[in-house]
Amino acid sequence: MADSGPTLSNLSTESRSFPPSEEFAAQANATEEWYARGDDDREGFWAEQADRLHWHQKWDQVLDWQPPFAKWFVNGKLNVAYNCVDRHVDEGHGEQVAFHWEGEPGDSRTITYADLKSEVSKAANALTELGVQAGDRVAIQLPMIPEAVISMLACARLGAMHSVVFGGFSPGALKARIEDAECKLLITSDGQFRRGKPAPMKENTDEAVKDTPSIEHVLVVKRTETEVPWTEGRDVWWHDLVDKQSDEHEVQAFDAEHPLFILYTSGTTGKPKGILHTSGGYLTQAAYTHHVVFDHKPGESVYWCTADIGWITGHSYIVYGPLANRATSVLYEGTPNTPHEGRHWEIVQKHGVSIYYTAPTLIRTFMKWGKEIPEKYDLSSLKVLGSVGEPINPEAWMWYRENIGHDRCPIVDTWWQTETGAIMIAPLPGVTATKPGSAMRTIPGISAEVVSEEAEPVGVGGGGYLVLDKPWPSMLRGIWGDEERYKDTYWSRFADQGYYFAGDGAKYDDDGAIWLLGRVDDVMNVSGHRISTTEVESALVSHPTVAEAAVVGAADETTGQGIVAFVILRGNAAKDGGEDAIKALRDHVSKEIGPIAKPKKILVVEELPKTRSGKIMRRLLRDVAENRDVGDVSTLADSTVMDLISTGLKDGK
Numbered sequence: 001m002a003d004s005g006p007t008l009s010n011l012s013t014e015s016r017s018f019p020p021s022e023e024f025a026a027q028a029n030a031t032e033e034w035y036a037r038g039d040d041d042r043e044g045f046w047a048e049q050a051d052r053l054h055w056h057q058k059w060d061q062v063l064d065w066q067p068p069f070a071k072w073f074v075n076g077k078l079n080v081a082y083n084c085v086d087r088h089v090d091e092g093h094g095e096q097v098a099f100h101w102e103g104e105p106g107d108s109r110t111i112t113y114a115d116l117k118s119e120v121s122k123a124a125n126a127l128t129e130l131g132v133q134a135g136d137r138v139a140i141q142l143p144m145i146p147e148a149v150i151s152m153l154a155c156a157r158l159g160a161m162h163s164v165v166f167g168g169f170s171p172g173a174l175k176a177r178i179e180d181a182e183c184k185l186l187i188t189s190d191g192q193f194r195r196g197k198p199a200p201m202k203e204n205t206d207e208a209v210k211d212t213p214s215i216e217h218v219l220v221v222k223r224t225e226t227e228v229p230w231t232e233g234r235d236v237w238w239h240d241l242v243d244k245q246s247d248e249h250e251v252q253a254f255d256a257e258h259p260l261f262i263l264y265t266s267g268t269t270g271k272p273k274g275i276l277h278t279s280g281g282y283l284t285q286a287a288y289t290h291h292v293v294f295d296h297k298p299g300e301s302v303y304w305c306t307a308d309i310g311w312i313t314g315h316s317y318i319v320y321g322p323l324a325n326r327a328t329s330v331l332y333e334g335t336p337n338t339p340h341e342g343r344h345w346e347i348v349q350k351h352g353v354s355i356y357y358t359a360p361t362l363i364r365t366f367m368k369w370g371k372e373i374p375e376k377y378d379l380s381s382l383k384v385l386g387s388v389g390e391p392i393n394p395e396a397w398m399w400y401r402e403n404i405g406h407d408r409c410p411i412v413d414t415w416w417q418t419e420t421g422a423i424m425i426a427p428l429p430g431v432t433a434t435k436p437g438s439a440m441r442t443i444p445g446i447s448a449e450v451v452s453e454e455a456e457p458v459g460v461g462g463g464g465y466l467v468l469d470k471p472w473p474s475m476l477r478g479i480w481g482d483e484e485r486y487k488d489t490y491w492s493r494f495a496d497q498g499y500y501f502a503g504d505g506a507k508y509d510d511d512g513a514i515w516l517l518g519r520v521d522d523v524m525n526v527s528g529h530r531i532s533t534t535e536v537e538s539a540l541v542s543h544p545t546v547a548e549a550a551v552v553g554a555a556d557e558t559t560g561q562g563i564v565a566f567v568i569l570r571g572n573a574a575k576d577g578g579e580d581a582i583k584a585l586r587d588h589v590s591k592e593i594g595p596i597a598k599p600k601k602i603l604v605v606e607e608l609p610k611t612r613s614g615k616i617m618r619r620l621l622r623d624v625a626e627n628r629d630v631g632d633v634s635t636l637a638d639s640t641v642m643d644l645i646s647t648g649l650k651d652g653k
């Protein structure tokens with residue numbers, strides 16, 4: 001659809017498709033029939049899913065929808081932590097492993113459900129002693145250690161909201177989040193291991209709470225045995241306070257709509273938003289999706305989600321979904337190349353991991369490191385592979401399928417957001433055929449549309465804005481303290497239709513499969529064609545010399561915008577980033593998706609600016625391409641990257 005306005009041009013074509021194997025289908029948790037059930041009686045379908053949980057009191061209405069405000073499972077009462085922990089012990093599974101924890105320096109811990117119950121109860125008693133009550137906010141900045149999960153569950157048990165802040169965030173970023181939510185307690189650690197070395201943590205958190213009057217106490221887990229500054233009266237060691245508590249804690253039921261947590265978005269497009277999630281609907285959808293999208297079998301599967309608990313993926317798919325489903329999970333503290341580039345595969349082999357869930361940025365990194373690395377390990381335990389966080393380029397998808405999944409494991413590309421709380425668009429393994437780069441279709445119970453500027457469905461073959469046209473149980477209930485921003489950000493764009501505006505571009509292919517095309521803010525307009533950055537990037541990545549690519553549209557007098565590409569070349573090719581190599585790349589894009597998408601400029605760089613969750617921040621590259629000072633870099637993982645890129649360009653590279 002080449003036109004000047006509302007819809008996105010549908011450029012690339014992908015014809016590879018992988019139907020589910022009969023063997024997998026025969027044992028899959030879901031069937032094709034679920035889709036129809038989810039459509040025909042949406043509320044009945046979700047009521048069935050809510051029955052996965054233990055309710056202290058059953059709801060009397062599934063959904064109360066006063067757009068844009070939803071209440072799910074009205075008057076139902078439950079305790080989220082009870083559902084994730086005690087219930088399994090009560091049902092006789094106390095000896096099942098909840099977490100195989102792997103520390104970065106090589107230490108490890110095995111935590112059963114009975115252990116978890118006793119640890120969470122002690123922590124809940126400790127938090128109560130520190131004055132934490134239902135409705136209070138607790139900030140958590142911890143490395144990926146068991147105490148991080150225990151702290152979250154202790155808050156949930158007490159009905160206090162946690163606000164987890166990624167361990168790599170600066171004091172300023174932590175302070176802003178503490179202030180926004182007026183947190184009463186901060187849980188942190190003395191230090192954290194990063195690439196084999198202890199790095200300070202408490203020094204940073206101290207700086208963050210220097211003048212945040214809402215903070216009454218700082219609870220400190222000992223992890224690295226680093227000397228730390230100490231404020232008497234305010235600071236408390238975890239081992240002093242928690243270890244001495246009783247491991248009995250009486251559980252209390254909260255309303256289905258009781259707030260569970262606040263989590264700030266990644267900040268890829270701008271200032272992070274404090275997304276509020278509540279209890280019953282959130283846990284229902286987290287558990288249901290973890291069950292069907294990963295084909296999880298309690299007591300049998302070994303599950304590993306590589307995200308950090310500081311992101312929504314860590315909340316829904318390390319903590320709440322898997323624990324509600326009585327999963328045995330791997331929890332890994334460190335970076336993927338410490339002490340060597342085979343660390344993930346070594347862990348998969350050690351624990352017989354069957355479900356592995358990661359992000360495209362890491363898959364592209366594994367590609368850069370080479371397939372010889374996973375080849376050294378036994379990956380035969382793997383059954384399902386997942387991807388989340390960004391559109392996955394078809395070449396990265398194929399690499400993942402061949403070199404990690406050995407052409408045997410279905411890949412589930414899962415689209416969702418901090419705001420959606422749980423997976424919304426993904427194939428179901430054993431049910432849905434998969435295509436490299438496509439998230440395929442909405443899961444049963446969920447409804448989405450791709451629409452034009454005028455809210456018209458674009459139909460098969462068309463591209464436009466992704467909207468969610470029906471409420472869903474784990475939807476955000478607001479932005480903390482800012483109702484106007486909530487309405488404005490998500491509900492004003494298609495106010496007449498009452499659609500939730502996701503901010504992402506998408507298209508349907510000729511079979512009606514959904515392809516995510518990146519953020520609407522990143523869509524380029526070249527001579528009247530609205531072109532997706534994702535499609536041009538995928539074309540570049542499909543060239544054998546390119547490891548990673550980021551594409552932006554820069555103001556251009558004749559064409560409106562011109563395509564500027566930043567590419568990282570693979571090992572050997574990097575030595576030859578000369579004019580011929582660049583011309584070959586431009587021709588390759590032209591051949592793959594058409595002359596209209598040929599980049600005007602291709603710049604070879606060493607690194608790309610990424611958020612701490614590993615997503616490319618195109619808005620900063622747009623600043624560079626248009627010779628502006630770069631905007632807010634506070635959520636950037638490595639702030640020196642922008643200097644490197646800008647200087648490299650001035651040097652005429």
Ligand code: ATP
Nearest residue numbers: 265266267268269389390391414415416417418516
């Ligand atoms: P901010 O909203 O602060 O800019 P963010 O959108 O990166 O940050 P998240 O909620 O962590 O914060 O990410 C959700 C976004 O990630 C989605 O809107 C989408 O752009 C992208 N995304 C996640 N999963 C996928 C996927 N499977 N395919 C394509 N894009 C995805």
Ligand code: MG
Nearest residue numbers: 265269417503
């Ligand atoms: Mg977002």
